[in-house]
Each structure stands twice: as C-alpha cells, then as structure tokens.
Amino acid sequence: MPPRTVVIGVDSSTQSTKAALVDAGTGRLLAVGRAPHVVTGEAGARESDPEVWWQALCDAVAAGLKESGVAASAVTGIAVAGQQHGLVVLDRTGRPLRPAMLWNDTRSAPQAAALTAALGGAEAWTARTGSVPVASLTATKWRWLRENEPENAAAAAALRLPHDFLTERLAGSAVTDPGDASGTGWYSTATGAYDPELLELLGLDVALLPEVAETGATRIGSLTAEAAGALGLPAGIAVAAGTGDNMSAAVGLGLGRAGLLDHPVLSLGTSGTVFAASRTRPASTALSGFAAADGTYLPLACTLNCTLAVDKVAALLGLERDDAAPGGEAVLLPYLDGERTPDLPAASGLLTGLRHDTTPQQLLGAAYEGAVFTVLRALDELLRACGLDPADPEVAARPLRLIGGGAQGRTWVETVRRLSGRPVIVPGSGELVALGAAALAAAAATGEDPVTVATGWNMGEDTQLPAIQRDSETWERVGSTLERAAGPLLGRA
Numbered sequence: 001m002p003p004r005t006v007v008i009g010v011d012s013s014t015q016s017t018k019a020a021l022v023d024a025g026t027g028r029l030l031a032v033g034r035a036p037h038v039v040t041g042e043a044g045a046r047e048s049d050p051e052v053w054w055q056a057l058c059d060a061v062a063a064g065l066k067e068s069g070v071a072a073s074a075v076t077g078i079a080v081a082g083q084q085h086g087l088v089v090l091d092r093t094g095r096p097l098r099p100a101m102l103w104n105d106t107r108s109a110p111q112a113a114a115l116t117a118a119l120g121g122a123e124a125w126t127a128r129t130g131s132v133p134v135a136s137l138t139a140t141k142w143r144w145l146r147e148n149e150p151e152n153a154a155a156a157a158a159l160r161l162p163h164d165f166l167t168e169r170l171a172g173s174a175v176t177d178p179g180d181a182s183g184t185g186w187y188s189t190a191t192g193a194y195d196p197e198l199l200e201l202l203g204l205d206v207a208l209l210p211e212v213a214e215t216g217a218t219r220i221g222s223l224t225a226e227a228a229g230a231l232g233l234p235a236g237i238a239v240a241a242g243t244g245d246n247m248s249a250a251v252g253l254g255l256g257r258a259g260l261l262d263h264p265v266l267s268l269g270t271s272g273t274v275f276a277a278s279r280t281r282p283a284s285t286a287l288s289g290f291a292a293a294d295g296t297y298l299p300l301a302c303t304l305n306c307t308l309a310v311d312k313v314a315a316l317l318g319l320e321r322d323d324a325a326p327g328g329e330a331v332l333l334p335y336l337d338g339e340r341t342p343d344l345p346a347a348s349g350l351l352t353g354l355r356h357d358t359t360p361q362q363l364l365g366a367a368y369e370g371a372v373f374t375v376l377r378a379l380d381e382l383l384r385a386c387g388l389d390p391a392d393p394e395v396a397a398r399p400l401r402l403i404g405g406g407a408q409g410r411t412w413v414e415t416v417r418r419l420s421g422r423p424v425i426v427p428g429s430g431e432l433v434a435l436g437a438a439a440l441a442a443a444a445a446t447g448e449d450p451v452t453v454a455t456g457w458n459m460g461e462d463t464q465l466p467a468i469q470r471d472s473e474t475w476e477r478v479g480s481t482l483e484r485a486a487g488p489l490l491g492r493a
C-alpha cells in the first residue's frame with residue numbers, strides 16, 4: 001500500500017484559524033487544529049493584527065498534527081482560505097504597518113459612496129468589477145487610509161488581503177487568486193486582471209499588489225525553510241494560491257460541478273452569506289459578483305450581523321443559544337454595528353412590537369428571525385441575478401445548503417427552515433472552508449482539479465431536512481418593519 005499523504009487546509013476567518021488535516025487519498029478529516037483571533041474596535045471600527053493570524057496559523061497546524069498523530073513528513077501541500085476584503089498594509093520588511101481593517105469595518109462608508117459616484121454610479125462598477133463599492137470592499141478601506149492616515153498610506157510597500165499575507169509567509173511569493181482579488185474593488189472580473197483605470201482612481205500603484213494566479217489551486221511555490229521551521233512541516237511542500245473563505249467553501253462543497261450550479265448555499269458565521277456557483281459572470285447591483293477559486297463565478301450577498309449579533313442578544317438576555325421561541329409580535333433587526341445587505345452602514349439594532357407578555361425567549365427568537373430574514377431576502381436577489389425566479393416551484397425545491405458555525409445550532413437550522421419553506425441540507429462536515437482549502441492544496445500538489453478532488457472525498461453523511469410550511473406571517477412582519485424603518489431610524493438619509 002502506498003504511504004498515506006496528507007494535505008492541510010487553513011481557514012483563517014474572522015474569529016479563529018482552523019487547520020484541517022486531510023487524508024489526500026480518501027478525504028478523511030484526520031484532525032482540526034484551532035486557535036482564536038482577536039478583533040478590536042468600536043463605533044464601526046474592526047481591526048486585527050495580521051501577526052496574530054500568522055501565530056494562530058502556526059498554533060492551529062501544531063494542534064492538528066498533535067491531535068491526528070500524523071507524521072509531519074506525510075504532509076505534501078498546504079493552502080490558506082481567508083476572510084475576504086481585509087486591508088493588510090505592509091512595510092518594506094513585510095511587517096504590518098498597522099492592524100488590518102476587516103471586512104466588517106464600516107468606517108469607509110463615505111469613501112464607498114464617493115467612489116461609486118466618481119465612476120458614474122453603481123452600474124459602471126458592476127460592469128467592471130462585478131460589485132458596487134460598499135464599506136466592506138478593500139478599495140474603500142484604502143481610500144479611507146489615504147484620507148485618514150496619509151503617513152501609513154505613503155509608507156505602504158505592499159497591500160495584501162488576509163489570505164495573501166499568510167500565503168506569502170508560507171511560500172515567500174506575493175500571489176493572490178481571482179476569487180479573493182474580485183472582492184478588492186480594483187480587480188476586474190470582466191478582464192480577469194487588475195483594472196488600470198480603477199487603480200488610478202484609487203491612487204494605487206500596481207507594484208504594491210500581489211500577482212494574480214490562474215486559480216486558487218495554482219501551485220505558487222514551496223514552503224520556505226523559515227515557514228517550515230515555524231510550522232513543524234517539511235520545507236519544499238506545495239503551497240497553493242489559496243482563496244477567500246466563501247470561495248473555498250464552494251470548492252469544499254464541489255459547487256462548480258454541473259449538477260450543483262446555481263444551487264444556493266447559506267453560510268452562518270460572523271457574516272451571513274448566501275452564494276451559488278455560476279458559469280455566467282454575474283452583474284447585478286444588488287449583490288457582489290465575485291469570481292470563484294476554480295474559474296467559475298460566485299455571486300454572493302453578505303450580511304454583517306449573523307451569529308455574533310444573535311449571540312450578543314442571547315448574552316444580554318442571559319439565555320443559552322437554543323433557549324429561544326418564535327418571536328411572536330416582536331421584531332428585532334440585529335444590525336448592531338451597521339449593515340451591508342441592506343446597505344445601512346450607520347444602522348444600529350432595532351426592536352419593535354414589545355408587549356407586557358413578550359418573553360425573553362421570544363426576544364431571542366426575534367433576533368434569529370431578523371438575522372435569517374435578512375440573509376434569505378438576499379437569497380431571492382441572488383437567484384434573480386442567476387436568472388432564476390425564486391417562486392418557481394423547481395427553484396424553490398432546490399435544497400439550501402447550510403454551512404458555517406451556526407449550521408451546528410438547532411435554532412439556526414429551524415429558523416432557516418421556517419422562514420424559507422425550503423428543504424435544507426446540513427453537510428456532514430462542519431469545516432467546509434478548511435476542507436475546500438485542503439482540496440486546493442491537494443490539487444496544487446498533484447495538478448488535479450480541486451472541485452473533482454473535493455467531490456471524490458468522503459466528507460461524512462449529510463443531514464437532509466424536508467421543507468416545512470413557510471411562516472409567511474413572520475416574513476411579512478419583519479419585511480414590513482424593515483421597509484418602514486429603513487429611513488432615519490436605521491441611518492439612511
């Protein structure tokens with residue numbers, strides 16, 4: 001029997017790093033090492049120190065090796081999938097000049113509006129980049145930096161996304177992939193390259209940016225001796241370009257293959273995202289038309305307030321996560337520090353419909369309903385952008401794949417079922433971002449196609465949940481509250 005080979009997929013997301021050690025032959029998950037991140041900031045600011053991500057990556061790999069008992073010499077490849085959009089600003093030695101501004105930092109909302117206007121409006125941006133600038137996109141953060149910290153902008157020797165920063169630490173080369181690049185606001189999904197006119201508009205020298213590899217699975221180099229020492233892995237193993245976390249989950253789910261194109265996925269993590277793999281380039285002002293890691297496209301909508309916002313409401317009420325009941329008359333829009341979808345960067349949370357007999361459990365249930373409503377409403381936009389009618393019975397019968405930390409929670413799953421009225425699949429593996437990255441690593445090591453690799457892997461038994469009657473009353477109540485409150489109460493002029 002040939003010796004077992006192992007690949008490592010790293011998910012460096014908002015709250016933590018997870019390193020999945022995967023048997024490259026069977027796809028069996030051998031261990032997941034974990035290490036937490038630190039996010040700081042108030043009043044719209046959200047920042048993390050990239051050096052903490054690097055240390056977390058080293059710790060998570062060490063924990064995974066220890067838990068699995070795998071010999072480091074069996075590892076043949078590694079890839080990183082990272083939280084999208086974050087602005088990492090480096091000096092000439094590759095050290096961060098300041099903490100990274102994260103995807104959920106809303107301070108650059110005025111810059112987003114100014115950039116949209118500077119190009120002549122939303123449609124002009126979707127035609128070029130696939131996405132309209134909102135405060136999440138890297139380009140708006142760069143503009144914010146130039147206006148608010150000109151000394152840091154002037155001293156910048158390199159700009160990276162979170163996953164590029166980590167990949168460069170692994171392989172010593174500055175390379176990104178089309179998927180994560182498509183979330184910057186300076187990469188064109190129409191041409192598959194950085195957009196010179198946008199770079200000029202942004203006052204950004206292309207020399208500061210990494211090269212864009214062909215796909216997330218492209219082997220961009222080998223693990224350097226220095227990184228190998230820090231990770232306890234053999235020098236010279238394959239390093240893939242890697243990608244953004246949502247793009248990586250799409251690879252892990254095997255979404256690019258024919259039968260799963262235009263099948264919706266809902267990720268419940270710090271962000272709530274909804275996405276689908278598409279062979280046609282999305283161009284809708286209602287969502288982000290990202291590129292995927294494998295050459296297809298990944299139309300996606302993202303909310304800022306998902307699991308963390310609901311956990312915050314549970315903590316305020318002193319309740320456990322699943323000690324919740326349907327909200328009844330109460331409506332809670334949990335837009336605690338601004339929202340991205342809908343675009344309400346200055347919003348705060350809103351509670352209406354409170355009665356003497358409202359229970360704490362109903363209030364918590366209302367927070368789940370507000371978060372789930374927001375992401376499901378975006379799903380309808382997504383389906384329309386894929387040329388599908390959300391009400392078409394064939395489309396409505398397509399199961400919703402639920403992933404991310406929240407998919408492990410009973411109340412999340414039940415609230416999605418109740419408000420969507422759709423069948424739901426909870427994939428057997430809870431770590432699809434890391435598994436997708438592992439498939440990119442395996443593909444980089446062998447030259448195979450990553451989606452074919454992931455599709456062939458046995459990732460455990462899916463839980464299939466049939467459709468239940470849609471709770472249209474709650475849907476209408478939350479929808480009309482949002483409609484009526486979207487003016488001054490939620491910060492829209």
Ligand SMILES: Nc1ncnc2c1ncn2[C@@H]1O[C@H](COP(=O)(O)OP(=O)(O)O)[C@@H](O)[C@H]1O
Binds near residue numbers: 013015268270405
């Ligand atoms: N068993 C569970 N039930 C409900 N929620 C959970 C459970 N486990 C994790 N979570 C939620 O998942 C979130 C983390 O999800 P994850 O997808 O790992 O986040 P991120 O990728 O943004 O770092 C936590 O905020 C927590 O609320």
Ligand SMILES: O=C(CO)[C@@H](O)[C@H](O)COP(=O)(O)O
Binds near residue numbers: 015085245
């Ligand atoms: O900004 C987006 C997508 O556009 C987010 O989905 C980030 O990629 C962060 O992801 P999580 O940490 O919530 O997984």
